Amino acid sequence: MVDKNILLEIKNLKVQYSTNNGIVHAVENLNMILNTSETLGFVGETGAGKTTTALSIMGLLPKAAGKVVEGEILYKNENLLLKNNNDMRTIRGKEIAMIFQDPMTSLDPVQKVGDQIAEMILLHEKINKKDAIEKAKKLLVTVGIRPERVDDYPHQFSGGMKQRVVIAIALACNPNLLIADEPTTALDVTIKAQVLELMKNLKKEFGASMIMITHDLGIVADICDKVAIMYAGSVVEYSDMRNLYENPCHPYTKGLFSSIPDIFEENVERLKEIKGLPPNNMEPSKGCSFYPRCENAMDKCKMRKPKICKITDSHYVNCCLYE
Numbered sequence: 292m293v294d295k296n297i298l299l300e301i302k303n304l305k306v307q308y309s310t311n312n313g314i315v316h317a318v319e320n321l322n323m324i325l326n327t328s329e330t331l332g333f334v335g336e337t338g339a340g341k342t343t344t345a346l347s348i349m350g351l352l353p354k355a356a357g358k359v360v361e362g363e364i365l366y367k368n369e370n371l372l373l374k375n376n377n378d379m380r381t382i383r384g385k386e387i388a389m390i391f392q393d394p395m396t397s398l399d400p401v402q403k404v405g406d407q408i409a410e411m412i413l414l415h416e417k418i419n420k421k422d423a424i425e426k427a428k429k430l431l432v433t434v435g436i437r438p439e440r441v442d443d444y445p446h447q448f449s450g451g452m453k454q455r456v457v458i459a460i461a462l463a464c465n466p467n468l469l470i471a472d473e474p475t476t477a478l479d480v481t482i483k484a485q486v487l488e489l490m491k492n493l494k495k496e497f498g499a500s501m502i503m504i505t506h507d508l509g510i511v512a513d514i515c516d517k518v519a520i521m522y523a524g525s526v527v528e529y530s531d532m533r534n535l536y537e538n539p540c541h542p543y544t545k546g547l548f549s550s551i552p553d554i555f556e557e558n559v560e561r562l563k564e565i566k567g568l569p570p571n572n573m574e575p576s577k578g579c580s581f582y583p584r585c586e587n588a589m590d591k592c593k594m595r596k597p598k599i600c601k602i603t604d605s606h607y608v609n610c611c612l613y614e
């Protein structure tokens with residue numbers, strides 16, 4: 292029976308990139324579920340497969356090099372990987388929108404911001420340009436920008452304001468799913484807090500589901516309902532927020548928590564780094580990919596992949612320790 296509460300389900304996703312040096316196994320057997328109105332955090336180091344997963348959902352993998360080789364991406368129970376380019380163009384923006392890390396890669400420097408927001412509206416709605424501009428002004432107000440700035444160009448805005456414009460474009464057609472890829476990385480601390488606050492409020496107002504890609508557990512605690520901890524292209528731990536923070540299980544997740552400072556802890560020497568380097572994605576291991584860095588590693592961990600183990604109904608971990 293189809294669970295109507297599930298908005299997005301990814302099953303056994305495998306994504307590879309062809310490079311001059313060989314095949315990069317960017318995502319390996321990734322599974323996840325996102326329910327309606329939920330915010331899911333994708334957390335992990337650079338190269339963990341977070342952005343590749345997002346680009347696969349959007350159908351925006353680099354054409355020549357990137358390829359989904361296995362799996363399903365079910366959005367409203369329909370496999371996005373079977374859609375043609377025209378269908379995906381309609382889905383992008385109207386159903387699923389993405390906010391990228393650097394606002395300048397999303398904005399056209401020679402087009403007025405109002406026109407850029409209106410363009411997205413005109414692409415998906417049957418309204419005239421004048422009404423689209425009026426709607427663009429309202430969206431600017433929604434993201435905290437005065438409507439008179441509709442005729443300004445991107446270079447007339449600060450970094451934080453540009454990211455607000457990008458958020459306005461993403462919201463232009465009221466998408467059901469918003470994917471935000473490190474949306475605050477390029478911003479300084481105070482602006483970052485403002486943009487996050489804005490995203491939290493918009494999520495409440497628009498009721499959209501969200502995937503927040505980040506390496507920052509503070510952002511996750513602030514904004515997410517559930518978290519998928521990613522390592523070497525797979526989800527190694529998947530949990531609701533409370534369980535993850537109260538009882539992190541995977542040795543990599545525990546390492547992430549030990550490596551962030553606690554503002555109430557005076558003894559900063561207790562901060563621990565995760566020793567070693569992320570694995571080479573060109574040579575996927577037969578066993579657990581965290582094996583070379585894991586303090587709890589056992590012989591069996593290098594022989595085969597760990598199974599998915601249930602900790603609670605909303606908390607799962609891929610680790611031999613829990614089998």
Ligand code: SF4
Nearest residue numbers: 579582585592610611
């Ligand atoms: Fe460590 Fe083994 Fe668990 Fe991998 S499966 S994280 S090596 S204990």
